Amino acid sequence: MNNIWTIAKREYDNYFSSPLAYVIGFVILLILGVYFSAIMFFSSGQALYGGPAPTNEQITWWFSFLLTISIPILTMRLISDEARMGTLELMLTAPVRDIELVVGKWLGAFLYVLTLTAVTLVYPIIMDNFISPGLDWRVVLSSYLGLMLFASTLIALGVGISAIFTNQFAAFFITFGLFIFLTFFIGIPASLLQKGGEFFDYLSFSTHFFNSMNRGTINLGDIVYFLSLTALGLFTGSTAIEIRRWR
Amino acid sequence: MIKVSGLTKDYGARRAIHNLNFDAQQGEIVGFLGPNGAGKTTTMRILTGYMPPTDGEAIVAGYDVVEESLEVRKRVGYLPETVPLYTDMVVFDYLKFMGDLRRIPNVEDRVDEVLDRVGLSDRANGYIGNLSKGMRQRVGLAQALMHRPEVLILDEPTIGLDPGQVVEVRELIREIGKERTVLLSTHLLNEAQNICDRVLIINKGKIVAEDTTENLQARLIGAERVMLRVRGEADELAKTVKLVKGVQGVETKEDGSVEFEFASGKDVRPEVAKQVINSGYDLIELRPLGMSLEEIFLELTGSDSKKK
Known part of the structure; x- marks a missing residue:
């Protein structure tokens, strides 16, 4: 555990010493801020005629979408760059298990996303003050829980893929491609097949976050889905490092 | 350990x-x-x-x-x-x-x-x-x-x-x-x-x-090899060096310098220097030549094919 924390802390600090993390944080918060203002103004106009109040899930929907784009950027260099610079040799000859290294990297990136997420909590707080009778906080909680599970999964897959490649851009494109595939494309057979479509539906990010937790439905299936994909990503990373040793 | x-x-x-x-x-x-x-x-x-x-x-x-x-x-x-x-x-x-x-x-x-x-x-x-x-x-x-x-x-x-x-x-x-x-x-x-x-x-x-x-x-140092250089023309240098007892394998190089060997433990460099100076040459350099790694391997693996 100690090693995981040491590695995570270095990675977390590293994000704040590079312009990249600031740029990503700035862009995400800017887009969300603009979007937030827009729905607030728009809804307040509608509300005069009995229209629906804005909901926080609109914000978390966009946030999760922005994370799908930015997490590959945050994870691409985590292990691939160590391999390229040769510092992986230091890590692999230090008394650190391969899985500790991978989990440490994952945790570092996760803490960065958690920090960013904490900042976005201002939106539901403001919204709650402006609408009557206020937000249903159970839905907000469900959205954020889902968002964290979703981020955890994306980061784990990103770290796993980063461990396979020595070139960080290769890691980026593969990670990003996988996310797009799992969000938009893997569910397609579900609508085409007569039978067995549920299987493809189950594999899709959309089923478990956008159409489920983000709308306030927490069920065990979704949680298991995200946790098992997180485990798969971390296991992939650890295995990829093991393979590097044998090569 | x-x-x-x-x-x-x-x-x-x-x-x-x-x-x-x-x-x-x-x-x-x-x-x-x-x-x-x-x-x-x-x-x-x-x-x-x-x-x-x-x-x-x-x-x-x-x-x-x-x-x-x-x-x-x-x-x-x-x-x-x-x-x-x-x-x-x-x-x-x-x-x-x-x-x-x-x-x-x-x-x-x-x-x-x-x-x-x-x-x-x-x-x-x-x-x-x-x-x-x-x-x-x-x-x-x-x-x-x-x-x-x-x-x-x-x-x-x-x-x-x-x-x-x-x-x-x-x-x-x-x-x-x-x-x-x-x-x-x-x-x-x-x-x-x-x-x-x-x-x-x-x-x-x-x-x-x-x-x-x-x-x-x-x-390694069964024999030590030394390089010798004098100022000016030195056509007869190799001959002069050969006169000293204990000197072996004298060779004249293209740049006019002379290389020779002596058995380990029988350092003849002082005698060679005296001989060269007494023969009227201006001695400007006398230094041991290190062995290259290649030569070491040849030496240690007992390969007798002398590559130069």
Whole structure:
């Protein structure tokens, strides 16, 4: 555990010493801020005629979408760059298990996303003050829980893929491609097949976050889905490092 | 401290090292001497737990490098050849990070201590990326020393350093080697002679010779070769040199200099110098010619085909 924390802390600090993390944080918060203002103004106009109040899930929907784009950027260099610079040799000859290294990297990136997420909590707080009778906080909680599970999964897959490649851009494109595939494309057979479509539906990010937790439905299936994909990503990373040793 | 038996490593179809056997005791500095691509780095990577061997066994600090890799890694300090460092980190933070991974108590004090030892205290707050090659080498060495390892494995520790730094680093290694086991690789014969108690000569993945530095020296210098140069034209120089008793193998080179040999222990250089001067030449240079690694291998492997 100690090693995981040491590695995570270095990675977390590293994000704040590079312009990249600031740029990503700035862009995400800017887009969300603009979007937030827009729905607030728009809804307040509608509300005069009995229209629906804005909901926080609109914000978390966009946030999760922005994370799908930015997490590959945050994870691409985590292990691939160590391999390229040769510092992986230091890590692999230090008394650190391969899985500790991978989990440490994952945790570092996760803490960065958690920090960013904490900042976005201002939106539901403001919204709650402006609408009557206020937000249903159970839905907000469900959205954020889902968002964290979703981020955890994306980061784990990103770290796993980063461990396979020595070139960080290769890691980026593969990670990003996988996310797009799992969000938009893997569910397609579900609508085409007569039978067995549920299987493809189950594999899709959309089923478990956008159409489920983000709308306030927490069920065990979704949680298991995200946790098992997180485990798969971390296991992939650890295995990829093991393979590097044998090569 | 280090015991290696039958160690073999294949990279695909290429055999990098073949059936290596050697050991190293506590308080001993063992040199791994060989040209590039001889298998030095591969062997060191196996001993540090970076990669498993294809065959054979290696015990370091009492633990098997494959079965008890973590225990080995706790007790080994390693400076890889490329000196990989996190260039975007500050020297102090980097060493503290590596120390934290090794659970060193009072790690900040230890960082100060180690930085002092490698003479980098004044650069503690500088970014590693801004350091010169020599300084980075010392940061790498500091990292390897952080946890007071029982075994220190240094891959080409003096490569890329300027002469002054080379002397400092060698001094440091010699000091460390008094109480710990040091295995270092080099492709410089004089470096191996300079710091090592014992030398393993490796070529094409096999150990071709293993001996104490003194014995090796005696074996190598069966005959010493010397180069002699005088001012101006020297057509008769070779003839003059040949007159001295004990001189063998006189050769005149294209640039007018003369090379000759004498049996080890019978230094005829003073006589040659006198003879040359008495014959009216202006002697400007008289120096021993070192052996190249290639020549050493030919010598040690008993190959009689004299390549020149």
